[in-house]
Amino acid sequence: MASAISGCDTSRGLRSVSGEAIASEGKIILINYWAEWCKPCREEVPVLNKLAKTHNNIVVVGVNFDRLPDPVVMEQAQKLGIEFPLLSSEPEGRWGQPRPEVLPTTLIIGIDGSWKKTLVGPQTAADFKAALQQ
Template sequence: MGAQLQVVIRSVIGICACLILAGCGEDVGVDQSGRKVTAGSLEGQWLVINYWAEWCAPCRTEIPELNALAKQFKERSVTVLGVNFDGLQGEELRKASQALGIEFTVLEQDPAARYELPRSEVLPVTYIIDSQGQVRERLLGEQTAAGLTARLKTLQAGE
């Protein structure tokens, strides 16, 4: 009986390890430079997901604020992600991101289904997702780094 129990325990440990590794490698998609973004790289992070478009004047004004926020929180478990509202892909997305001076990660694939984000017809729109993957805020209109920092601190304090 002892030997059988050891075999079962080893099997369970092996299965758990495979599941953990598989979850880390799960693809969220690629960024504006074609680099893979994995679910594991975002796990446990607070996310600031911003939808933007080239034709949106407030989006253009907001991008330097989001760049500053991304730099400010780089080492503090907060990741800023962009999503092009018009669904640009590949080279078009890279060019648009570069032209607008976007320094944070822009996802080629829309993560709306993953985080159950409602489609917005207003731009810009920014979602704050907590470290458990739950939507905590939907912010319409142009945001500032200071305003987003304050919202993040308030939300994180209530966690």
């Protein structure tokens, strides 16, 4: 089941609600914006779950587009089978990128902590692989 993340501290690190750091140092971060009503978002979940499980150099975190209360987000995430951590507050502007207008949207943050690319619309495993190799 997904874990809630309260947001970001001033450094690169992401912190859980309990204060635990999400290990992102030296890793690529994929920040995926999703919503329960978004069919392509639901279709991406297994791909993102697999990326998170099978790539030690990637951290996947989710952001609920609807800005719902954490308990509702957690309930929706469980229904959708989201296994990666979730931010309870979005990192809007943290990497100089605006809030997405289209779902799903995934921001790719490089190992150096800078924004690298934004993927808009549904992505397949091959799409993510190609984007990560650029």
